Amino acid sequence: MSRFAAxxxxxxxxxxxxxxxxxxxxxxxxxxxxxxxxxxxxxxxxFRGAKLAAMLLVAYAIAVSSVLFQTVTHNRILTPALMGFDALYVLIQALLVLGLGLGYQSPGLDSPLKFLAEVAIMTGMACLLFRWLFTGATHSLHRMMLVGIVFGLLFRSLSSFIMRLIDPNEFMMLQDRMFASFNTIHTGLLGIATVTLLAASALAWRLLPRYDVLALGREIAISLGVDYRRTVMLTLVLIAVMVSVSTALVGPVTFFGLLVSNLAYHIMGSDRHRLTLPAAVLIAVVFLVGGQTLLERVLRFDATVSVVIEFVGGLLFLVLVTRKVRR
Structure with missing residues (x-):
């Protein structure tokens, strides 16, 4: 029986x-x-409501996309960040700084059009990758993840090359975009992000009964009458939309999804999505909102909580990989 079985x-x-x-x-x-x-x-x-809304949207998008990604890949140490979304986002910002220079700080560039363009580019790249690699074969997901990692390395290399071409002032401006931040959020983007996530969630909700079957494995899901290829493809597209919205809204977050999803499995003691999905979202809210409150209001730090979460998530990733190798 699969380890994802209820x-x-x-x-x-x-x-x-x-x-x-x-x-x-x-x-x-x-x-x-x-x-x-x-x-x-x-x-x-x-003022605080805008930051809170952004954190709630990011917590929801990252938690749901991570759990669903681990379901279709049958692996708990994988996250959508492996597909190179964060690296592509940084590359887009680097290209904008290279082309526009200090004009990149123009208020017009924080318009909904720029946000939608970033979401469309990242989602489009992911969908092209899925369409190209996912042929229905048993190892298609593994090949897709491998190519996603290679593209991520390519995007990071191009971003590093561009950073060598820009002047120090532009580099400092770009560096602010390389890490997730909830302090410089364009409030006009919250409505668009909410509507986009609601549309993706409505489609995912219709597929919810199938996810517990998908977690049992490809062969079992097909034998139980699930259209495996279509369900996985649609789920990957929904994941791409959620991660793209989150990244374009506040910046790249790599290991956060790994942290909240594994804590949800552990706390709930179950792999059923009607339990793990809401648990992962609530845990993400506790970490993001509670952590930001602790840093800002109690410890009086100026650092964003995403830096701390990424550090803890990275340690968890190393622990999970080491444990899997020992087995």
Missing amino acids: PPFPIPAAPLRLAALGLLAAGAVLAFMTLGAQGDWSFILA
Whole structure:
């Protein structure tokens, strides 16, 4: 039986665990909005509300896309970041800085058109890769991930080359875009990002009953009547959309999905998507919102929480890889 198969015994504690995660997430949100608040509440709620909305959107997109990606690849140490989304995003920003120079900071470049263009480019590249490599063969996913890693290395190399061509002032401006940040969010993009994620989620929700079957393996899913190739292709496209929206909104986040998805499996004690998906989203909210509150309001640090999360996620990745090699 696949390690992704649901356990044969019921898990009565699962709703309680989800409720506990929900309370933690609600507490993190409340603390972020109210802790240390002084002055005009209308300004505070509007300013913090925009950052909170961005963190909630990113938490949802990264958590859902990571769990679904691990389902179709049957591997818990893989994340959509392996497909090179973060490297492509950095390359796009580097090309814009090279072409526009200091004019890259123009307010017009933060328009919804630029956001949609970035999402379209990243999603289009991923869909071309899926269409080219996914032929229905058993090892197509492995080949796709290998090519995705190669393209990621190519994009990073091109970005490094461009960084050598620009002047130091432009490089400092580009460096701000190389890491996820919730402090410089264009509030006009939140509505577009929300609508895009809702559309992708509506399609994913219709496929939800199939994901538990997909987790059992390709042969079992086909024998149970699931259109394996079509379901996996559509899921990969939805994953590409979610990751592209998250990356274009705040910047690249590499190991965050690996961290929240594996914690969701461990806490829920199940691989059923009706449990792991909401658990992963709630854990992501706790980490992002709670971590940002701790850094900003308690420790008074200027650093973004994404740096800390990436460090912890990278350590978890090394632990999982080492454990798998020993087995």
